[in-house]
Amino acid sequence: MALVPPPGLTVAAFERALRAFASVVGDEWVFATDEDRATYSDHFAIDEEAHRPGAAVAPITVEEIQAIVRLANEHKVPLWPISRGKNFGYGGAAPRLRGSVVLDLSRMKKIEVDVENGTALVEPGVGFYDLYDYIQRNKIPLWLSVPGNSWGSVCGNALDRGVGYTTYGDHTSKICGLEVVLPDGDLVRTGMGAMSNAPTWQLYRYGYGPAWDQMFVQSNFGIVTKLGLWMMREPETMVGIDMEFDKPDDLEWIVDTVAPLRREGILQQSPSIGSWLRGAAVLTTRAEWYDKPGALPDSVIDAIRRKFNMGWWSLSMRFYGPEEITEATAKVVRRAFNGRPVLSIKDSKWKQGDPPELSAWAGVPITFPLQNANWHGGRGGHIGFSPVLPANGRLALEQFHRTYARYKEFGMDYHGSFAMGERHITNVNQVLFNKDDPEMMARVDRFFRTLVEDAKKYGYGEYRTHLDYMDLVAWTYDFNDRALLRLNEKVKNALDPNGILAPGKSGIWPARYAEHRDVGGKA
Template identity: 30%
Template sequence: MEYLAKVLQAYQELLSPDNVVVDQKSISAAETATFATTQKVLAIIRPGNCAEVQECVCIANKYKVPIYPVSTGKNWGYGSKVPTQDGCVIMELSRLNRIVDYDEKLAYVTVEAGVTQGQLFEFLQKHQSNLMMSVTGSASDSSLVGNILERGIGKGPYGDRFANVCGFEVVLPTGELIHTGFDRFANAQAAKVNRWGIGPYLDGIFTQSNFGIVTQMTIWLIPQPQYFQSFFYSLQDDAAFEEFIDTLQNLKLQGLLRNSFVIFNDYRMLSTKQQYPWKDTNEKTPLPEDLMPNFRKAWGGGLWIGEGALYSASKEQGRIERKLIQRALKKTVNKIVFFDERKAKILEIIRPIYKLITGVDLRGIIDFFYNKNLQRGIPTDKVISMAYWRKREPVPSNMNPDRDRCGLIWLAPSVPFDGKHVRTALKIIEEIAIRYQFEPNIGLQCVTERSIDMTVAIVYDRDVPGEDERAIACHDEMMQKLILEGYIPYRLTTSAMNSLPTPKDDYGKLLQELKRALDPNNILAPGRYDFQQDWPDKFDFRKYYDHSVALASQTLRKSSEEIAQD
């Protein structure tokens, strides 16, 4: 395996030895996700700019050793930073962390692939900006670009994050560099503000694909409203569920609800507030339904708990919108609460007295409803604690679900924004989850007026023998049953890339031709969203490595030590 040492030496000469990682601890961490994985990683490389990314890609092509790009690698529940296939070198883009451009008036920011939610938030705060970003429930140090390329969902009016970006800088699998939209022209004045550019629109082929490495993109920001209100509501009557969903769809279609919002079921709500109540259940799982009424009291007794936000130009407009929403929802919800700056200030004033009398600090409530509300573009790490739901140990202050062997697998079917469709999908999810002894932990991501992206969390403890296997089996059966009903996932885990049904047309052939043209040596993230099982014939790539490469990891590390000694 002499060529492996040559690969390593080439990367070290380009990036410096500090940015070529081969030590066992780091490699083991990179091979660890929140569910069972077997893929072996050869090394980790950390380029510092776009030119170095291009050079790394050229080295990968020269030696036919594939690379697997990640931003910060916090793709928890979907595979973390573990490659889809064996024998890859992970390319971490966290050093590409520049905020390249920013315009307050036109409300955009251009960022590199390693810029995090927290970094952009602090940047806007420092510049006293009147703009905010769409944030996700992921960690504050998670990548913006990485989530957008997975077509992830955020909060606020720009919750469909991919619909509000443009101007990609992309390193192709051959090492060539392109800029999408108008950004490919020098001095194009609309490059940051026009999504489409001129000619074929290419941005989409670089999302959920292995066609290129996006090193930079422009993200559109949202003006802070003159009057902001958050609101929360609970549904107690299961018989009213379908009407409840249809009412929300109508409000969104009319434009009254302009933001992306989530509806939690009671199990999801509980898992974000505390860990599993082992004493109450006599150490048994899953959590019995007859215990849930006691826990539901904390949020008004709801089977479902919804959030929302109003971004109004004035208080007068906000009050009218609030009344319209209250009128529309009063037939189905049993409780609805609105929260604005004035209410937050009142609670802040009475907080010391309230704590003295009741022992309860209102700080958490004020932050949740207003001060640190995600709908205001403020990232938080709090939601990550859900991954520790079944762990026996307390949630650590520095959460890392991979390191702490939290079990978390996401399943994300997309369904029409229609009460009957949502009910059908829920029945499948709930029945299978309970049968495999997991709580049906469900969120309904209401992003557009016409579809809901459901997020099902299978949460467990990887330290319990047999749980990994049971969780994967639960995920796989649930996914297949949903697919049979026509509810295809909008996003996949790395273990589910080959689980979709056969397409009814020539889509696989098109992907095959694109991959052949853009990546003739198949060096970029092989197996990731390329659906090779759908291709009409075997893709005759030049042989660049075989299974022995994965088994040669130890040889590679040994060779790197010899090079370092030289």
């Protein structure tokens, strides 16, 4: 594996920069062997070389980060900050721009919890398991909200608009106060944190004047070194309703039934309407069912559903709080489904004092859902195509049919879900693949670009995407000659004139590396 320095730098100049970084963090925390470059690459990538880092450096304090940022400016070295680098399906630890130095913040693991107010202040290296263990160890009566694969960073997930399953599942909306190292090495605290020693940093989001928290979400405008997050009090009860539905076209009325419940705040958690493969791919491999190429035929889908007694779609809803409220809410939700052809309904109830329910609905971190990457056998992987839709049944069904037809056309197994927001749907489609099948891998890129193009025709844009498609997706946000992208890049160039911080993140390119934008051809 050849050492690839960042664009515009010789190997000798790059090595000088690495020595300068080592003078800050010590030799042992600068990683520049071939093995290091491989470990910080994206093991799910269609083409790992396209995003191969030049090296990595792992500071442990804010002061070290500031020093590295100043040196990066001096040596013109692009940095790619990661929290824990577990954003699999979106690029993992790998940088958008080949040769960048990964700024690995996974050693930064400080946690502060304000039990009374239900808030946490975490450093980027704090994983969901770390925070969960901290809460358990200290017997703190707060619950986490965790994503379906919970090995990542609490901070990194919120900063990438990751989601969970409780009423606190829209993680980015629970951010309250950030500490950020800016591209010139300055340090800023947002919201009430702008006042020294303010006891309200994690209590009131906006502070005084413009509120900047979202400016540092999915952006390359700063390195978040502390993140404030609101947490949920352990509820008195958690009541659940799990439903299965028989037919693909049931999606329309399911969406139209759930949407008003979400809009009016009766259902405060974001339930996801998921297809049969969501469960089957975790529990089994494709070879157990079918040995031919192409999308699975309906007869096989039926056999899988029979085996696991699952619907074409499934829906799980959870209600949290005092029993009087959760029971009443469950009653209202059940009434909304009255007269509908629900295949099966299962009720559940957890009360304080019961053994913990080991599920993401109870805020317990999990990793088993990623077993689905083994669906095809071989070295498995996935990428996600996730357009945002209106919370409307007809439109959701039409989008489903378009997407399903493309899955069949490209010979891929459909793995879709519709996560119900308050007024929108995030339509997460996982594309499961086998990296040891070159023919399949050749199809994946064309397939993904086709899905983006299809959605764009209807005005549907993605909420988050893999490194390979950051430019492509940014390009679909095209109002007024891409005025938002132009604004983002004006801000980028003003804050980061040397373009050292995560060039290309979310399609935002500093002038220095603008020629690396790629909206059409191969990444």
